[in-house]
Amino acid sequence: MKKGLWALTVFLLVLLFLPTGANAASGGPGIRIDGEIRIFNPPCQIVNQRTMVPLRFVIEDTALKGSVNWDSSTGKVTVLCREKNFEFIIGKSKVLVNGVESYLDSAPYVYQNRTYLPLRFLAENLGGIVSWSSALSEVRISFQDPALNKNPAVFAYYYSGGFRELQENANLFSDIALRWFETDSDGDLFYEYQDNYSQVLDFIRNKGIKTHASVVFMDKAGLHTLLSSSERRANLINQLYNEVQKNDYDGVNIDFEFIAANDTDYFTIFLQELKDRLGGDKELSVAVFARTVNDNWATGYDYQAIGEIVDRMVVMSYDYSYKTSDPGPVAPLWWVEEVVDYMTNTARIPASKLLLGLATYGYNWGSGQATTTVTWDKLNKVKNTYSVTEHFDNASMSPYYTYTDGNGIAHQIWLENELSLNEKWNVALDKNLGGISFWRIGNGFEDLYNLLNKNLAD
Numbered sequence: 001m002k003k004g005l006w007a008l009t010v011f012l013l014v015l016l017f018l019p020t021g022a023n024a025a026s027g028g029p030g031i032r033i034d035g036e037i038r039i040f041n042p043p044c045q046i047v048n049q050r051t052m053v054p055l056r057f058v059i060e061d062t063a064l065k066g067s068v069n070w071d072s073s074t075g076k077v078t079v080l081c082r083e084k085n086f087e088f089i090i091g092k093s094k095v096l097v098n099g100v101e102s103y104l105d106s107a108p109y110v111y112q113n114r115t116y117l118p119l120r121f122l123a124e125n126l127g128g129i130v131s132w133s134s135a136l137s138e139v140r141i142s143f144q145d146p147a148l149n150k151n152p153a154v155f156a157y158y159y160s161g162g163f164r165e166l167q168e169n170a171n172l173f174s175d176i177a178l179r180w181f182e183t184d185s186d187g188d189l190f191y192e193y194q195d196n197y198s199q200v201l202d203f204i205r206n207k208g209i210k211t212h213a214s215v216v217f218m219d220k221a222g223l224h225t226l227l228s229s230s231e232r233r234a235n236l237i238n239q240l241y242n243e244v245q246k247n248d249y250d251g252v253n254i255d256f257e258f259i260a261a262n263d264t265d266y267f268t269i270f271l272q273e274l275k276d277r278l279g280g281d282k283e284l285s286v287a288v289f290a291r292t293v294n295d296n297w298a299t300g301y302d303y304q305a306i307g308e309i310v311d312r313m314v315v316m317s318y319d320y321s322y323k324t325s326d327p328g329p330v331a332p333l334w335w336v337e338e339v340v341d342y343m344t345n346t347a348r349i350p351a352s353k354l355l356l357g358l359a360t361y362g363y364n365w366g367s368g369q370a371t372t373t374v375t376w377d378k379l380n381k382v383k384n385t386y387s388v389t390e391h392f393d394n395a396s397m398s399p400y401y402t403y404t405d406g407n408g409i410a411h412q413i414w415l416e417n418e419l420s421l422n423e424k425w426n427v428a429l430d431k432n433l434g435g436i437s438f439w440r441i442g443n444g445f446e447d448l449y450n451l452l453n454k455n456l457a458d
Contacts, residue, residue, distance in 0.1 A: 029044065029046075029051065029132075029137050029138055029139050030136070030137060030138040030139070031044055031051075031053065031119070031138070031139050031141070032138050032139070032140045032141070032308070033058075033061055033063050033141045033143070034063050034141070034142060034143060035142075035275065035280075035308070035309065035311075036280070037138075038057070038061065040053065040054050040057050042054060042111060042112045042114055044119070044139075045111070045116065047106050047116075048105065048106050050105065050106045050118045050119075050120070051118070051119040051120070051139055052106065052109075052116040052117065052118060052119065053116065053117065053119045053122070054111075054114040054115070054116060055068055055077070055079070055108075055114070055115045055116065055117045055122070056068045056114065056115070057114075058119070058122060058123075059079055059081050059122075063141075063143050064081050064082065064126065064143065065081075066079060066080055066081025066082065067079070067080050067081070068115075070115075074089075075089050075090055076088070076089055077089070077090070077108070077115055081126055082126045082127060084097060084098060084125060084126060085097070085098050085099075086122075086125070088104075088108055088117075090107075090108055090109060090110055090115065091107055091108070091109065092107060092108075093105070093107045095121075097125055102121075102125075104117075104118055104121055105118070106118050119139060119141075123141045123143075126143065127143060128141045128142060128143045129141070129142045129143075129348050129350065131304050131305065131308055131348065133268065133302075133305045133308070134265070135264075135265035135266075135268045135269050135302070135305065136268065136269060136272055140305070140308040142307075142308055142350055151174075152428060152429065152433070152434065152435035152436065153174040153175055153312075153355060153434055153435030153436070154172055154173050154174050154175070154435060154436060154437075154452060154456070155173075155174065155175040155176075155177065155285070155312070155314065155355050155435060155436070155437040156173050156175070156176050156177070156437065156438055156440070156441050157176075157177045157179050157214065157437070157438070157439045157440040157441065158176050158177070158178055158179065158200070158440060158441040158442065159178070159179040159180060159192070159193050159195070159440065159442070160180075160193040160194065160195045160442075161442050162440065162441040162442025162443075163196075163199075163200060163203075165441050165442055165444060166200070166203070166204075166441050166442075167203065169441075169449050169452075170203070170204075170207045170209065171207075172449065172452040172453065172456060173207075173209050174209065174210065174435070175209065175210040175211075175212060175250075176204055176209055176210070176211060176212065176441070177212040177213075177214040177253040177285070178200070178201075178211060178212065178213060178214055179192070179193075179214040179216060179253075179255070179440070180192060180193055180195060180197065180213075180214070181213060181214060181215040181216070181243070182215065182216050182217065183215055183216075183217050183226070183236055184217070184222060184226070185219075185221075185222035185223075185225035185226050185232070186225075186226070186232055186235065187226050187229075187232040187233060187234075187235035187236030187237075187239070188235065188236075188239070189215065189236060189239040189240060189243065192216065201247060210250040210251065210283075211249050211250050211251075212249060212250060212251045212252060212253040212283065212285060213240065213243055213244060213247070213249045213251075213252050213253065214252075214253035214254075214255060215236075215240065215252070215253070215254060215255065216255040216256075216257075217255075217256050217257075218256075218257045218258055219258070220258045220259070220260050223256055223258070223259050223260070223263060223267075223300075224260055224263050224266075227259070227263050227266035227267055227269075227270055228263065228266050233266075233269075233270050233273060234273070237270075237273055237274050237277050238277075240252055240274065241277050241278065244278065244282060249282070250282065250283060251278070251282050251283030251284060251285060251311070252274065252278060252282065252283070252284055252285070253285045253286070253287065253314075254271065254274070254284070254285070254286045254287070255286075255287040256286075257287075257289070258300075259299075259300025259301065260300055261298035261299060261300055263300050264299070264300050264301065264302050265302070267300055267301070267302075267306075268302050268305045268306065268309070271284065271286065271306060271309045271310060272309050275309050275310070283311040283312065284309070284310045284311055285310055285311060285312040285313065285314060285355075286306060286310050286312075286313055286314070287313075287314040287316060287357075288301050288303065288306065288313060288314070288315060288316065289301065289316055290315055290316055290317045290318070290319075290320075290339040290357075291303065291339065291342055291343075292335065292338040292339055292341075292342045293338070293341075293342050293346055294338070303343065303347035303349060304347045304348055304349065306349075307343075307347060307348070307349030307350065307353060310353065311353065312353050312354075312355055312434055313343075313349060313353050313354055313355065314355045314357055314437045315339060315340075315343060315354060315355065315356060315357050316357045316439075317331055317335075317336050317339045317340075317356055317357045317358075317424075318330050318331040318357060318358070318359035319331075319359070320332055320335050321363065321414065322363070323363060323370075323371040323372075323373075324371070326365075327363075327365040327400075327412040327414065328396075328414060329393060329396040329398035329400070329414055330359045330361075330362050330363065330398070330414055330415070330416065331358075331359050331398070331416065331420075331424065332395070332396030332397070332398055333396060333397035333398070333420070333423050333424070333427075334395075334396065335396075336356070336424055336427055337427060340354070340356065340427060340431050340433070344431065351431055351432045351433050351434070352432070352433070352434045353434055354433045354434055355433065355434050355435050355436060355437040356424060356427065356428045356433055356435075356436045356437065357436070357437045357438065357439070358416070358421055358424055358425075358436055358437070358438040358448065359416055359438075359439075360375070360376070360416070360438050360439060360440065360443040360445040360448055361373050361374060361375050361415070361439075361443060362374045362379075362413060362414045362415030362416065363413070363414060363415075364378075364382075364411055364412075364413045365411065365412045365413075365414075366405070366409045366410070366411045367409055367410050367411075368409065369409060374413050374415055375415075375443045375444065375445070376415070376443060376444050376445045376446060376447070377443075377444045379401070379413060379415055382401075382403065382413065383401075386403040386404070386405060386406075387403060387404075388401050388402070388403040389401065389402050389403065392419075397419075397420050397423045398414060398416070398420050399414075399415065399416070399417045399419070399420060400412055400413060400414045400415075401413040401414075401415070416447070416448075417447045418447035418448075418450050418451050421447060421448055421451050422451055422455075424436070425451060425455060
């Protein structure tokens with residue numbers, strides 16, 4: 001009798017809580033877990049502006065590997081997943097999470113023999129990051145690996161003229177992005193530099209270093225033409241895919257700069273299309289401008305959406321001071337910390353995906369003269385020519401150099417050294433980032449290699 005009464009109660013609750021009319025939509029938004037699209041049958045639904053998902057499909061997903069138990073005698077559902085224990089009853093808003101009471105704003109219900117629960121509540125209680133991609137009409141969930149990153153990546157860029165430097169320091173690199181490629185508004189792929197491609201690739205692979213085909217495009221109008229056209233995007237994606245297959249690259253690196261703010265969604269769509277074409281066995285990384293919570297300039301990057309798609313994100317955390325600015329630090333430590341905080345807390349990008357970009361160049365500001373770019377070699381030439389005084393700015397944890405040239409012009413050079421770079425390295429470690437990146441092999445930056453040799457000695 002009790003079982004019959006309970007069955008009737010469940011049936012009535014199903015009728016009561018089954019989403020109907022304007023309050024629900026079947027065949028709801030797409031769900032992507034850790035970058036892979038999931039197909040639910042029955043599909044997810046929208047109830048009271050909440051995405052409701054069939055519980056068992058999510059919990060038993062390969063990303064979570066949890067378990068769901070239904071007690072038919074009491075009507076209680078128990079979920080065990082990621083050291084969390086959930087207990088609730090169909091139609092009731094109260095949920096116990098490891099014995100602690102919590103309340104849902106949309107009660108669980110049964111539809112087509114499946115228990116539905118609010119997705120955000122479930123995912124966030126399991127340590128996931130939930131976001132919405134308006135460009136793709138998808139809910140995205142990323143579950144971070146809580147393990148500390150003990151082997152930070154060293155993701156270096158290479159294009160031409162740095163082969164000897166590559167050979168001398170190959171033991172320090174985990175990944176090399178070969179910035180040989182450029183594209184245009186039509187999505188055609190072509191080599192930007194002349195190099196001995198086979199020799200370089202063979203050497204890198206023999207050292208066990210991952211290779212990434214890196215493509216650049218820095219024209220705002222051209223990027224709009226490319227990104228806003230599905231045909232042009234497909235053309236570039238097909239050519240990149242063929243290049244990766246032909247030369248067996250481990251991944252693709254995208255360096256599209258100066259994207260217009262109104263092309264933000266197009267860029268997100270392009271990255272998702274490219275990732276889908278590459279498949280799970282090839283990495284997709286992207287380089288993006290640094291940003292903090294204090295910045296209000298329009299951006300063509302939807303940082304959070306990009307972080308959901310790509311495997312790694314290179315944050316160009318330099319050029320705080322630049323050619324047309326007043327003299328100053330290229331990457332002040334306090335600013336770098338703000339950049340990392342924005343990326344991990346505001347944009348909610350998993351720390352393990354972030355690669356902190358380190359500057360291997362600086363600038364030489366001369367009074368009344370055009371500012372020039374300075375590398376380690378150029379700084380040494382200045383030191384050998386003029387009487388140079390070295391300073392250190394504690395506020396930014398950055399070195400700088402002053403001198404007067406032969407025409408009586410006063411100069412300031414701001415360029416990182418081992419001490420200032422070590423501070424950024426520590427930020428990457430302290431924040432458990434995926435590693436560091438730098439532009440580029442061939443700049444002859446001895447202090448950077450000294451730092452890496454010391455920190456990667458084990």
